[in-house]
Amino acid sequence: MAIRCVASRKTLAGLKETSSRFLGFRGIQTFTLPDLPYDYGALEPAISGEIMQIHHQKHHQAYVTNYNNALEQLDQAVNKGDASTVVKLQSAIKFNGGGHVNHSIFWKNLAPVNEGGGEPPKGSLGSAIDTHFGSLEGLVKKMSAEGAAVQGSGWVWLGLDKELKKLVVDTTANQDPLVTKGGSLVPLVGIDVWEHAYYLQYKNVRPEYLKNVWKVINWKYASEVYEKECN
Amino acid sequence: MTTTVIIIIFLAIFATSLHNARGATMEPCLESMKTASLPDLPYAYDALEPAISEEIMRLHHQKHHQTYVTQYNKALNSLRSAMADGDHSSVVKLQSLIKFNGGGHVNHAIFWKNLAPVHEGGGKPPHEPLSSAIDAHFGSLEGLIQKMNAEGAAVQGSGWVWFGLDRELKRLVVETTANQDPLVTKGSHLVPLIGIDVWEHAYYPQYKNARAEYLKNIWTVINWKYASDVFEKHTRDLDIN
Numbered sequence: 407m408a409i410r411c412v413a414s415r416k417t418l419a420g421l422k423e424t425s426s427r428f429l430g431f432r433g434i435q436t437f438t439l440p441d442l443p444y445d446y447g448a449l450e451p452a453i454s455g456e457i458m459q460i461h462h463q464k465h466h467q468a469y470v471t472n473y474n475n476a477l478e479q480l481d482q483a484v485n486k487g488d489a490s491t492v493v494k495l496q497s498a499i500k501f502n503g504g505g506h507v508n509h510s511i512f513w514k515n516l517a518p519v520n521e522g523g524g525e526p527p528k529g530s531l532g533s534a535i536d537t538h539f540g541s542l543e544g545l546v547k548k549m550s551a552e553g554a555a556v557q558g559s560g561w562v563w564l565g566l567d568k569e570l571k572k573l574v575v576d577t578t579a580n581q582d583p584l585v586t587k588g589g590s591l592v593p594l595v596g597i598d599v600w601e602h603a604y605y606l607q608y609k610n611v612r613p614e615y616l617k618n619v620w621k622v623i624n625w626k627y628a629s630e631v632y633e634k635e636c637n
Numbered sequence: 638m639t640t641t642v643i644i645i646i647f648l649a650i651f652a653t654s655l656h657n658a659r660g661a662t663m664e665p666c667l668e669s670m671k672t673a674s675l676p677d678l679p680y681a682y683d684a685l686e687p688a689i690s691e692e693i694m695r696l697h698h699q700k701h702h703q704t705y706v707t708q709y710n711k712a713l714n715s716l717r718s719a720m721a722d723g724d725h726s727s728v729v730k731l732q733s734l735i736k737f738n739g740g741g742h743v744n745h746a747i748f749w750k751n752l753a754p755v756h757e758g759g760g761k762p763p764h765e766p767l768s769s770a771i772d773a774h775f776g777s778l779e780g781l782i783q784k785m786n787a788e789g790a791a792v793q794g795s796g797w798v799w800f801g802l803d804r805e806l807k808r809l810v811v812e813t814t815a816n817q818d819p820l821v822t823k824g825s826h827l828v829p830l831i832g833i834d835v836w837e838h839a840y841y842p843q844y845k846n847a848r849a850e851y852l853k854n855i856w857t858v859i860n861w862k863y864a865s866d867v868f869e870k871h872t873r874d875l876d877i878n
Contacts (some may be wrong), residue, residue, distance in 0.1 A: 460845055468846070501793045513774055534646065557733070557816055558794055558796075558817075561795035580794035600794075601795075605837060606842065606845075609842075
């Protein structure tokens with residue numbers, strides 16, 4: 407019963423965001439790799455085509471595949487009443503599901519320069535950034551510093567705290583989505599600081615990657631999410 | 638009268654020297670704090686090819702390990718100042734940087750010794766008594782390697798996979814740590830014999846996302862002689878089979 411309810415809720419959300427398919431008759435929804443809205447080479451020179459291809463076709467695909475595997479195993483364990491396995495699977499679900507969620511946002515956070523990548527935010531988000539961080543440069547400086555300081559793998563985020571009605575900069579470890587830092591946090595811009603996101607091009611120099619990625623950040627998408635949440 | 642003055646002066650000098658002594662006991666302790674330095678690799682940067690490329694070894698040693706050393710020393714200096722100031726808030730705040738960068742230095746210093754060129758014994762299986770101990774605990778060397786590869790591949794994010802000796806339980810263990818946590822963070826009686834870096838920087842330019850392939854190949858340059866030496870040193874006084 408619970409699975410069917412969850413599946414139908416997820417279906418409505420899933421159809422909007424990701425392509426998906428039903429597996430069998432139990433109603434467990436599985437996921438597929440979303441297409442990139444641009445060519446692999448379209449974000450050069452900020453992010454190389456080689457990185458984009460491996461990042462999308464290998465890393466994100468692996469998260470999707472392993473997430474689906476974990477969901478199928480979860481379905482079986484729930485039906486068997488095997489609570490021990492249900493709990494054991496949570497790590498694989500959080501990691502791979504988180505990887506899928508985060509990367510799906512990330513591809514939308516980026517855009518080629520000729521499609522608005524790097525163009526500063528206008529409207530309500532632009533004003534909110536000035537209010538909370540003094541200026542766009544202030545925000546960029548803070549996110550770049552916090553992203554560089556992440557110990558190990560993780561993400562740096564610009565988010566909206568719906569409850570406190572303010573913009574925040576935060577980091578998460580590994581593939582933890584922003585919501586793990588607070589239930590009312592909505593991700594506007596996320597930047598992957600795992601080494602796979604930059605190493606082939608920038609080697610160990612993560613700050614250089616962070617300096618350049620802003621040239622292809624899609625502020626239009628961030629503004630749309632912000633305006634939707636504020637109304 | 639003169640005697641009293643002399644006694645008072647004597648007492649004053651004595652009190653001053655006591656005060657100086659109290660202040661002095663802390664200072665030499667902090668001033669003699671040794672800083673870390675980047676150890677040399679015991680082999681050329683290309684000596685581990687084709688298992689690990691020269692490009693990776695160069696970046697890994699000259700950039701990553703060097704950065705850990707630099708940042709560790711910087712944190713130690715800040716710690717020294719904070720301790721001298723009695724700034725306990727800063728002392729505590731610095732622990733994250735010390736753990737991360739100090740751990741990075743400790744782990745990589747072990748790692749370079751865990752590797753050796755093929756012509757210097759890299760990949761050659763361990764001899765007694767370590768080989769028997771491995772068979773007793775894991776069935777065979779292949780069994781140990783399989784377990785380490787599986788656990789190393791499964792590390793979520795950055796970290797290390799370890800083959801260690803538990804001095805208290807007198808047994809060999811396979812364990813993983815996150816980020817730059819040294820093996821001892823998983824148990825103070827654990828002694829690292831072999832550590833394999835599974836951070837993406839350890840393999841990405843050569844293997845890209847295929848961490849499992851890196852783990853499969855690295856065994857051709859693992860320095861079992863070093864692991865055996867450490868094992869023998871720590872089991873000389875223990876009764877271990």
